[in-house]
Amino acid sequence: MVNISSEAKVGLFVLVGLIILGYMSFRVGQQGFGLKNGYTVRAVFPNVAGLDRDASVQIAGVEIGRVEEIQLQDGQAVVTLRIRPNVKLGNDAAATIKTHGVLGDKYIELAPGTNTQAFLKEGEQIQRVESQADIDRLLRQITLIAADIRGVTSSLNKAMGGERGEASLGEIVENARLLTKNLNALVVNNEEALRFTLGNARQLTDNLNRVVVTNDAKIADVMDNLKDASKQMEQTFAQLNEITGSINRGEGSLGQLVKNQETAQKLNQTMTSLQEVSDKINQGKGTIGKLINDEQTARNLDETIKGINRYVSKSEQFRTYLNYRGEYLFDKSDGKSYVDIRIQPKEDRYYLVGVVADPRGRRTVKERITNGVMTRTEEWEKDGLLFNAQVAKRFRNVVLRGGVLESTGGVGLDYLMLNDRLKLSFEAFDFNSDDDDRAHLKAGMEFQVFKHIYLTAGWDDFISKRSNSSPFAGFAIRFEDDDLKYLLSSVPIPK
Amino acid sequence: MNAISAALDGLGKAMMSYVEEMGRILLLFLSVMAWMFRPPLKARNIFKQMEFVGVKSIFVVVLTGTFTGMVMALQGYHGFRMFGAEALVGSTVALGMTRELGPVLTALMVTARAGSAMAAELGTMRVTEQIDALSVMAANPVKHLIVPRVLAGVFMVPLLTVVSDFCGILGGYFVGVHLLDINSGIFIKNITKLVDLGDIYNGLVKAACFGLILSLIGCYKGFNARGGAEGVGRATTEAVVLAAITILISDYFLTAIMF
Amino acid sequence: MIRLEDVHKSFGRQTVLDGVDLEIERGKTTVIIGRSGGGKSVLLKHIIGLMKPDSGRIFIDDVDIAQLNDRDLNEIRKKFGMLFQEAALFDSMTVGENVAFPLREHTPYREDEIRRIVSERLQAVGLTGVEEKMPAELSGGMRKRVGLARAVALNPEIVLFDEPTTGLDPVMTEAINRLIIDTQKRFQLTCVVISHDIQSIFEIGHRIAMLYEGKIIAHGSPDEIRTSANPVIAQFLSGSIEGPIKIV
Ligand SMILES: Nc1ncnc2c1ncn2[C@@H]1O[C@H](COP(=O)(O)OP(=O)(O)OP(=O)(O)O)[C@@H](O)[C@H]1O
Numbered sequence A: 001m002v003n004i005s006s007e008a009k010v011g012l013f014v015l016v017g018l019i020i021l022g023y024m025s026f027r028v029g030q031q032g033f034g035l036k037n038g039y040t041v042r043a044v045f046p047n048v049a050g051l052d053r054d055a056s057v058q059i060a061g062v063e064i065g066r067v068e069e070i071q072l073q074d075g076q077a078v079v080t081l082r083i084r085p086n087v088k089l090g091n092d093a094a095a096t097i098k099t100h101g102v103l104g105d106k107y108i109e110l111a112p113g114t115n116t117q118a119f120l121k122e123g124e125q126i127q128r129v130e131s132q133a134d135i136d137r138l139l140r141q142i143t144l145i146a147a148d149i150r151g152v153t154s155s156l157n158k159a160m161g162g163e164r165g166e167a168s169l170g171e172i173v174e175n176a177r178l179l180t181k182n183l184n185a186l187v188v189n190n191e192e193a194l195r196f197t198l199g200n201a202r203q204l205t206d207n208l209n210r211v212v213v214t215n216d217a218k219i220a221d222v223m224d225n226l227k228d229a230s231k232q233m234e235q236t237f238a239q240l241n242e243i244t245g246s247i248n249r250g251e252g253s254l255g256q257l258v259k260n261q262e263t264a265q266k267l268n269q270t271m272t273s274l275q276e277v278s279d280k281i282n283q284g285k286g287t288i289g290k291l292i293n294d295e296q297t298a299r300n301l302d303e304t305i306k307g308i309n310r311y312v313s314k315s316e317q318f319r320t321y322l323n324y325r326g327e328y329l330f331d332k333s334d335g336k337s338y339v340d341i342r343i344q345p346k347e348d349r350y351y352l353v354g355v356v357a358d359p360r361g362r363r364t365v366k367e368r369i370t371n372g373v374m375t376r377t378e379e380w381e382k383d384g385l386l387f388n389a390q391v392a393k394r395f396r397n398v399v400l401r402g403g404v405l406e407s408t409g410g411v412g413l414d415y416l417m418l419n420d421r422l423k424l425s426f427e428a429f430d431f432n433s434d435d436d437d438r439a440h441l442k443a444g445m446e447f448q449v450f451k452h453i454y455l456t457a458g459w460d461d462f463i464s465k466r467s468n469s470s471p472f473a474g475f476a477i478r479f480e481d482d483d484l485k486y487l488l489s490s491v492p493i494p495k
Numbered sequence B: 001m002n003a004i005s006a007a008l009d010g011l012g013k014a015m016m017s018y019v020e021e022m023g024r025i026l027l028l029f030l031s032v033m034a035w036m037f038r039p040p041l042k043a044r045n046i047f048k049q050m051e052f053v054g055v056k057s058i059f060v061v062v063l064t065g066t067f068t069g070m071v072m073a074l075q076g077y078h079g080f081r082m083f084g085a086e087a088l089v090g091s092t093v094a095l096g097m098t099r100e101l102g103p104v105l106t107a108l109m110v111t112a113r114a115g116s117a118m119a120a121e122l123g124t125m126r127v128t129e130q131i132d133a134l135s136v137m138a139a140n141p142v143k144h145l146i147v148p149r150v151l152a153g154v155f156m157v158p159l160l161t162v163v164s165d166f167c168g169i170l171g172g173y174f175v176g177v178h179l180l181d182i183n184s185g186i187f188i189k190n191i192t193k194l195v196d197l198g199d200i201y202n203g204l205v206k207a208a209c210f211g212l213i214l215s216l217i218g219c220y221k222g223f224n225a226r227g228g229a230e231g232v233g234r235a236t237t238e239a240v241v242l243a244a245i246t247i248l249i250s251d252y253f254l255t256a257i258m259f
Numbered sequence C: 001m002i003r004l005e006d007v008h009k010s011f012g013r014q015t016v017l018d019g020v021d022l023e024i025e026r027g028k029t030t031v032i033i034g035r036s037g038g039g040k041s042v043l044l045k046h047i048i049g050l051m052k053p054d055s056g057r058i059f060i061d062d063v064d065i066a067q068l069n070d071r072d073l074n075e076i077r078k079k080f081g082m083l084f085q086e087a088a089l090f091d092s093m094t095v096g097e098n099v100a101f102p103l104r105e106h107t108p109y110r111e112d113e114i115r116r117i118v119s120e121r122l123q124a125v126g127l128t129g130v131e132e133k134m135p136a137e138l139s140g141g142m143r144k145r146v147g148l149a150r151a152v153a154l155n156p157e158i159v160l161f162d163e164p165t166t167g168l169d170p171v172m173t174e175a176i177n178r179l180i181i182d183t184q185k186r187f188q189l190t191c192v193v194i195s196h197d198i199q200s201i202f203e204i205g206h207r208i209a210m211l212y213e214g215k216i217i218a219h220g221s222p223d224e225i226r227t228s229a230n231p232v233i234a235q236f237l238s239g240s241i242e243g244p245i246k247i248v
């Protein structure tokens, strides 16, 4: 080996060290380069909380400058921005303070302006200023979405209004006894009916599937306009109600019905409206007119989803789902709505909490002791909501869940097929024997027709002695609520 | 009661001796400063020490730096994943390395490698009268023995820190991008965005201070060794312990001052 | 030349020098004898300022070195050469570098001149071709001789030898004694030699001083010492176990 002197070794080491240092300094200091000879513009914000000196100034996410100075003037924050010399801002440019996610730094986003004739010069002021932070806007949007969902729910409820019920948690244990008895009866009595229902449901989903597949692009619009859709449905259901009403009032013999011009006309109308609705859906127009015009909404939604997808990496397992489900109970001409949040910390386990608006309403049981005798009275509060709180665990294709189902203790079992697109589920709850009814059993299926849309059908409370039993069909909307995560990441939120 | 007062007494004495020791080290530092600017300085001596402190520590510093960066990335990833902020792993590693771990770990490694060797070498020279021999030949031992070592410490530790920083970031990059699948562009962009020149340079200033501390204490302990091989061994141990403690304590204050 | 007045030195409770008075004459060789552990090396270190006396004064050419600052002390030391008892070679340097050290430090000689002087000095102590060896590769005696070569490298006015011949074979002992005598004569050196070798003492010493229990108990010419009636000296020179010097 060549004998290298200490001097040479040290010299070489110093050289290498300085090169590395230079390289790191260059990479880190790069952003400051070219800024010194830029020009400054000013922007006046009512509030710059969280914005610091040296914060980034960006256009379309590309850094074009830094915040040079923040001063207070007449109770307002005057921010001086140093902009790269090669970036020109029209005199109608707009500035907004934004955040890189919840934990991220604040920065200033500029819209460069459309005016290509008059550019902002050194020291001039940006006139258009949006002080609103992303977070605030997002929260507002979430509020709006929530309001929309509530609107949908309430209109659906109105359309399907009827008897309401409720059960209390304390009655769980006693009901368990009845369950075993009733399960036998269930199997024996309803085998055929179930099979029939399932057959129908399959047909229905097939049809709907076809509808949706041909209209992929507009699905987002459909969602956004569910409120309108529900109004349409409200009318339809009202008409259906009237028909069934008149049948029930005894005017319903077949001859009378045929002769009764009005009824026939109504029936006709109903059919026509239904026809219209499905036609429009078929044509991919969604709700009349509106959907077609509202391209913007669909595009926004599309972008959001893309953003989410971009972000979500394969390793992320913690998921949150926001779920709405509306079911039409045929035998009761009434609707039942569910809104719940599903938190899934692991792939094979989730927690679900939510509310249910049942047509029967909420039941409250009062116990009174008079002269040593205890009497029980039951009251149904029509507008009362029921609660769901369940823990679920998945074993391959089977999901077992248990906890509070419609404000009573209960268990559920789901069987998933076709890559989880089809779910057969069975629920048993309200084992309480006090109301003299059998346990509440519900069987159904849910089919995913599009990313966020599910169709559902089944038979609710099918062993009820109180004629609460009814087949049902409906739909569900489910969002994976990545917005929350997205918020927390450092990637700027797409508009 | 007696035991308590004895314990307090012992504590007070320990404190006093620590303070006294610091005072003597400070005096040694002043004389180093004085001799540093009194030519002629033997460049050969300085280069020899620089080779010993710097070049020969590269391997161990590369190793510690790389693995520290790797483990930081791994730990940071698990923490940040809870917030969905994996993209910040890179900048965490880079900031951690440049501001804290690069300087401190490098200084500790060099203390263990070179600071101890300084104490042992000077201690041996002391107990075998070599230092006396120097004095007798009218050659100032501080100038001949301590100045080159202190200079080597002050210049080489920052340079090693640069290497450590760099290797740590590379290690973090390897783990983050190749093992944990963090997007490499985002990883690097967050580093360049969140790390300032100031972070690197302040880290290097720290490293220089640590280099001064470890070489000064190593030399001081060796220079004042007494009592044969055992005394040399004790001086070496004390040098490493005192230097490590002083580095960590001064790190806090340097950080408080600089960042 | 060198004068010690009432020098006291203690290490903790142990008193090593207890009022030493000694005058070392210019251009002569003074041999200091005394029992092992008696404080001879300590005395030598006081002379060159490596140790400071607890009390008393040490004059080198009428300057009290106990009062000097480092810089002035260094100036004085340039007159000195010293051979340590354990040689004290710099073990990070080669033999050649060791001998060259004082030359490089204090003379403007060129490299080739220095190399010539070094090999000359080494030859004088009976060593050749060892310039590139490290001290650790030498025997104890060789190391001592290298130390000797280093001590006289600068042709100092005063040379202190701490046991220059201990550990050497009789022939080499004689050679070193000759070397000391010759150089002393040639350059009219002032030498202070510590030795336990009775034969050497009388061979090289112009004056002999006996250090006993922290004091100089006798100081005179070799003949005076040889014929001294002092029982301590008599016992020391005869090497008898019986006498005032206790072994325990
Ligand atoms: N630095 C020191 N610290 C404490 N004690 C010391 C020191 N140097 C010497 N001594 C003590 O002083 C005494 C004299 O030591 P010194 O080395 O002078 O003896 P010496 O006469 O040279 O003996 P020898 O002939 O064996 O070399 C010894 O008892 C030794 O223990």
Ligand SMILES: [Mg+2]
Pocket (backbone or CB within 6 Å): C040, C041, C042, C085, C162
């Ligand atoms: Mg001795």
